[in-house]
Amino acid sequence: MANMKQIAKTAGVSLGSVSHVLNGSVSVSDALRKRVMDAVEAVGYQPSQLARGLRRDKTNMIGMIIPDISNPFFPAVVRGAEDVAFAAGYRLILCNTDNSHEKELVHLNELRTYLPAGLIVIPSSFSDLTTQARSYKQAGTSVVCVDRLPRDWEGNSVTVAHEEGACVATNHLIRIGHRQLAVIAGPLHLTNAQERLAGFKRSLKQSKIAISAEYIQESTFDRQAGYAKSLVLLRLVPRPTAIFASNDLIALGVLQAAHELGLRCPEDLSVIGFDNLELGEYTNPSLTTVHQPGYQLGARAADILLAQVSGRQQSVQHVVLKTDLILRGSVGPPSEKKKISRPARAILMS
Amino acid sequence: MANMKQIAKTAGVSLGSVSHVLNGSVSVSDALRKRVMDAVEAVGYQPSQLARGLRRDKTNMIGMIIPDISNPFFPAVVRGAEDVAFAAGYRLILCNTDNSHEKELVHLNELRTYLPAGLIVIPSSFSDLTTQARSYKQAGTSVVCVDRLPRDWEGNSVTVAHEEGACVATNHLIRIGHRQLAVIAGPLHLTNAQERLAGFKRSLKQSKIAISAEYIQESTFDRQAGYAKSLVLLRLVPRPTAIFASNDLIALGVLQAAHELGLRCPEDLSVIGFDNLELGEYTNPSLTTVHQPGYQLGARAADILLAQVSGRQQSVQHVVLKTDLILRGSVGPPSEKKKISRPARAILMS
DNA sequence: TTGTAGGCGTTATCAG
DNA sequence: CTGATAACGCCTACAA
Numbered sequence: 001m002a003n004m005k006q007i008a009k010t011a012g013v014s015l016g017s018v019s020h021v022l023n024g025s026v027s028v029s030d031a032l033r034k035r036v037m038d039a040v041e042a043v044g045y046q047p048s049q050l051a052r053g054l055r056r057d058k059t060n061m062i063g064m065i066i067p068d069i070s071n072p073f074f075p076a077v078v079r080g081a082e083d084v085a086f087a088a089g090y091r092l093i094l095c096n097t098d099n100s101h102e103k104e105l106v107h108l109n110e111l112r113t114y115l116p117a118g119l120i121v122i123p124s125s126f127s128d129l130t131t132q133a134r135s136y137k138q139a140g141t142s143v144v145c146v147d148r149l150p151r152d153w154e155g156n157s158v159t160v161a162h163e164e165g166a167c168v169a170t171n172h173l174i175r176i177g178h179r180q181l182a183v184i185a186g187p188l189h190l191t192n193a194q195e196r197l198a199g200f201k202r203s204l205k206q207s208k209i210a211i212s213a214e215y216i217q218e219s220t221f222d223r224q225a226g227y228a229k230s231l232v233l234l235r236l237v238p239r240p241t242a243i244f245a246s247n248d249l250i251a252l253g254v255l256q257a258a259h260e261l262g263l264r265c266p267e268d269l270s271v272i273g274f275d276n277l278e279l280g281e282y283t284n285p286s287l288t289t290v291h292q293p294g295y296q297l298g299a300r301a302a303d304i305l306l307a308q309v310s311g312r313q314q315s316v317q318h319v320v321l322k323t324d325l326i327l328r329g330s331v332g333p334p335s336e337k338k339k340i341s342r343p344a345r346a347i348l349m350s
Numbered sequence: 351m352a353n354m355k356q357i358a359k360t361a362g363v364s365l366g367s368v369s370h371v372l373n374g375s376v377s378v379s380d381a382l383r384k385r386v387m388d389a390v391e392a393v394g395y396q397p398s399q400l401a402r403g404l405r406r407d408k409t410n411m412i413g414m415i416i417p418d419i420s421n422p423f424f425p426a427v428v429r430g431a432e433d434v435a436f437a438a439g440y441r442l443i444l445c446n447t448d449n450s451h452e453k454e455l456v457h458l459n460e461l462r463t464y465l466p467a468g469l470i471v472i473p474s475s476f477s478d479l480t481t482q483a484r485s486y487k488q489a490g491t492s493v494v495c496v497d498r499l500p501r502d503w504e505g506n507s508v509t510v511a512h513e514e515g516a517c518v519a520t521n522h523l524i525r526i527g528h529r530q531l532a533v534i535a536g537p538l539h540l541t542n543a544q545e546r547l548a549g550f551k552r553s554l555k556q557s558k559i560a561i562s563a564e565y566i567q568e569s570t571f572d573r574q575a576g577y578a579k580s581l582v583l584l585r586l587v588p589r590p591t592a593i594f595a596s597n598d599l600i601a602l603g604v605l606q607a608a609h610e611l612g613l614r615c616p617e618d619l620s621v622i623g624f625d626n627l628e629l630g631e632y633t634n635p636s637l638t639t640v641h642q643p644g645y646q647l648g649a650r651a652a653d654i655l656l657a658q659v660s661g662r663q664q665s666v667q668h669v670v671l672k673t674d675l676i677l678r679g680s681v682g683p684p685s686e687k688k689k690i691s692r693p694a695r696a697i698l699m700s
Numbered sequence: 701t702t703g704t705a706g707g708c709g710t711t712a713t714c715a716g
Numbered sequence: 717c718t719g720a721t722a723a724c725g726c727c728t729a730c731a732a
Contacts (some may be wrong), residue, residue: 001462001489003725014703019727026728029701049463050409051725054400054708061443070429070645072422072628079420082446091460093411094444096432110441112351113399139351252632278422282602284634295420353709364719369711379717401709404724 002043011039022047053115058140062305063111063119065095065104072277073247073294074122077146080298081120088306090117097124108132112139118305119143120298123150125189130154142308144301144317148192156308158301158319162192162274165290165323166199166244169272172325173242174207177333178270182215182233182240184226184250193221196246196274215240219250226253234261234269241269241334248273248280248289255283255330266332276326285329293321352393361389372397403465408490412655413461413469415445415454422627423597423644424472427496430648431470438656440467447474458482462489468655469493470648473500475539480504492658494651494667498542506658508651508669512542515640515673516549516594519622522675523592524557527683528620532565532583532590534576534600543571546596546624565590569600576603584611584619591619591684598623598630598639605633605680616682626676635679643671 004022008015013032020026021036039045053059062085066074082092093114095107104124111119118141123129127150133143137155144156173181183200186193197216204211214236217229226245230253233240245251251273258269265271265285273280273289280287300319307313354372358365363382370376371386389395403409412435416424432442443464445457454474461469468491473479477500483493487505494506523531533550536543547566554561564586567579576595580603583590595601601623608619615621615635623630623639630637650669657663 004727005725015726016703016705016728017701020702023727027701032702044459046459046463048404048465048725049460050400050404050465051708052727054398054404054710054724055726055728057708059400064444068429069419069432070425072425075420075422075425078444079418079446082419082444086446092444094414094428094432094442096429096436109394109396110399113396115398115400279629279632282629282634283632355709365710366712366719366721367717370718373711375712377717382718398709401724402711404708404726405710405712407724 001048002045003048004045006043007036007039007045010042011035057115058117058309059115060090061114061116062090062092062302063095063107063114063116063121064092065097065107065111065119065121065123067099067122067124068096069094072279073275073292076294077122077298080295080300081302082298084299084302084306088302090302090306099124101126101128104129105132112136112141116141117309120146120301120305122146123148125187142305144304146297146301148190154316156301156304156317158297158304158317158321159192160292160297160321160323162195162323163199163202165274165292165325166196166246167203168199168323168325169274169288169290170200170203170244171207172327173244173270173272173331174203174209176331178242179209180238180241180334181209181211181244182236182242183217183244184229184233184246184254185216185218186221186246186250188218190221193246200244219246221247221249223249223253223256226250227257228253230254230257231261234258234263239269242331243269243271245271245273248275248277248287251280251287251289251330252283255287265330267335270331270334272331276324280326280328283330288328288331289326291324291326293323296321351398352395353398354395356393357386357389357395360392361385407465408467408659409465410440411464411466412440412442412652413445413457413464413466413471414442415447415457415461415469415471417449417472417474418446419444422599422629423625423642426644427472427648430645430650431652432648434649434652434656438652440652440656449474451476451478454479455482462486462491466491467659470496470651470655472496473498475537492655494654496647496651498540504666506651506654506667508647508654508667508671509542510642510647510671510673512545512673513549513552515624515642515675516546516596517553518549518673518675519624519638519640520550520553520594521557522677523594523620523622523681524553524559526681528592529559530588530591530684531559531561531594532586532592533567533594534579534583534596534604535566535568536571536596536600538568543596550594569596571597571599573599573603573606576600577607578603580604580607581611584608584613589619592681593619593621595621595623598625598627598637601630601637601639601680602633605637615680617685620681620684622681626674630676630678633680638678638681639676641674641676643673646671 004018008018097104101124129150185197219225219229276289276291304317354368358368447454451474479500535547569575569579604621626639626641654667
């Protein structure tokens with residue numbers, strides 16, 4: 001591969017002059033510039049990002065740490081970040097943690113040695129990102145946290161209004177007549193799961209609806225766990241007429257459980273998810289859900305990073321994006337049959 | 351960040367000895383090794399991948415170039431590659447091309463300056479990868495092509511048996527009684543689309559079924575185009591009783607078109623897709639499809655790369671993975687109503 | 701305006 | 717077996 005020395009020789013100038021032309025570090029004569037640029041064209045020279053990074057103490061790489069690219073919510077986030085980064089000449093190093101903080105730590109430690117321009121992180125469960133980020137920041141590398149925040153996080157963040165979104169969704173259920181509400185929360189050590197649950201509760205409180213504890217189930221963010229918790233909820237008496245699932249994968253499990261128990265959706269049970277994954281359009285019935293702007297989440301995170309790298313922006317940024325309630329087939333008013341089915345169930349159980 | 355010089359000072363040995371211990375390049379005394387390792391532990395030293403790469407003329411990075419991470423087929427491929435790479439100490443640089451060969455070229459040219467250990471590429475449309483790969487290989491960097499191959503590709507490849515899969519799927523349709531078959535092919539400049547179409551045709555030929563040209567439609571690999579082409583097919587007389595869609599996204603479009611035309615699936619129309627995306631489980635009816643092992647595609651590609659980087663393997667590798675026909679609800683035997691509907695249509699048109 | 705030279709953190713070669 | 721030293725390709729004072 002061609003290097004600056006060869007350019008210098010080809011152009012008949014010194015190595016330093018080539019650098020000056022390439023970086024515009026000092027003003028050079030037009031003649032010199034032309035000779036250099038011609039040589040650059042001639043050999044198709046591209047500067048070594050490795051050497052440049054080593055010398056400048058900073059590369060054009062951005063470390064992107066996420067739980068799992070094959071979880072359907074994350075690709076959009078990554079794509080958003082990559083588009084913004086690419087346009088500015090930065091490249092993404094993709095790291096999957098599987099929500100393991102050990103794996104996250106391995107990545108965090110190794111990425112440091114790449115001297116990345118910045119880090120975009122969707123923290124793992126029980127992440128120790130706060131400590132790590134301090135040491136990154138000390139080295140002048142900024143870190144942006146996306147979607148959920150580790151404990152005591154004070155750095156940059158881009159999230160959606162989880163609580164607001166959940167509250168709006170629950171309000172909708174209440175407005176169309178549901179009173180027997182239940183929720184399947186995500187893992188409550190995750191801030192996004194906490195906030196979504198808080199939104200659900202806030203809505204109930206505002207409408208002065210009280211529910212007992214067993215109508216609130218905690219689950220992991222996947223379909224299987226959602227299915228299992230649904231079975232618990234759907235056997236409660238009185239049976240909930242609507243379930244707010246903290247993400248679409250859980251909602252899929254709810255739909256499955258309802259189907260297997262012979263409950264019609266939305267007649268017997270309304271379901272709302274969260275995320276607006278593409279597959280929610282294709283379920284039967286299609287899934288009403290809270291749209292989360294995944295692409296924007298990544299894009300804004302990259303924006304923040306680039307602004308800070310370039311020095312345009314110093315202060316810590318907190319961006320909160322809005323959600324949208326997407327109405328589809330899985331939600332409807334509660335049916336009146338409840339009054340019949342309740343005693344029937346009671347007899348069955350006695 | 352700690353560097354080798356500091357380790358050397360802490361341990362009271364020379365810089366060179368630290369390197370020898372760390373790389374096992376020459377044998378060292380246990381005493382020296384211990385002193386060095388203790389110092390390494392003490393400061394949490396991690397070698398600079400930048401400096402190491404510059405010096406060794408090769409980094410632990412693998413360039414992964416794909417069309418679009420937010421296309422639901424690709425995340426699994428990336429994840430497979432990342433898992434294998436990560437376990438061997440390699441990291442992935444993720445590049446999206448949007449199927450633009452210009453963008454691909456930008457990535458190809460820039461990645462070179464990172465001195466990557468290898469490249470895993472799902473080529474863009476009209477890719478010039480063949481030329482580029484030659485220059486990479488010349489520099490000792492191997493390239494593996496995944497899923498589809500550019501023209502004249504002679505390098506490493508990992509693909510699935512597209513033709514075989516399509517043939518098996520079509521055979522199934524024929525076996526259960528379909529004779530009015532149609533296909534929506536992918537973009538025929540892509541080898542995978544070509545092969546799938548070839549498999550469809552081979553099946554027909556083997557069963558001595560002839561169809562006229564308008565029952566073969568070419569489309570792009572997305573739902574919208576699939577929908578548009580479906581409308582064309584479903585207005586043909588006689589109407590096809592089964593459509594083989596060259597991927598699941600197209601199949602989604604077929605399902606949508608059928609629904610809008612008031613056709614029941616599978617009673618009036620059977621549909622088979624290709625890929626086995628997760629969302630095919632949730633459509634109504636659920637989608638019969640040809641499963642493509644995405645994760646394995648990526649994992650095997652990384653395997654090949656690592657084997658060649660380590661020198662374990664020199665020769666060009668061609669891996670072809672098998673597909674599986676996944677039977678779900680969108681396929682059934684053709685109904686007998688055809689005999690009524692054909693004249694009815696004919697009258698309508700006169 | 702142009703050129704020179706030192707050093708970023710490593711590895712590898714060669715003396716001791 | 718250990719240590720000194722010259723690159724790898726680039727940037728940036730500083731000197732000319």
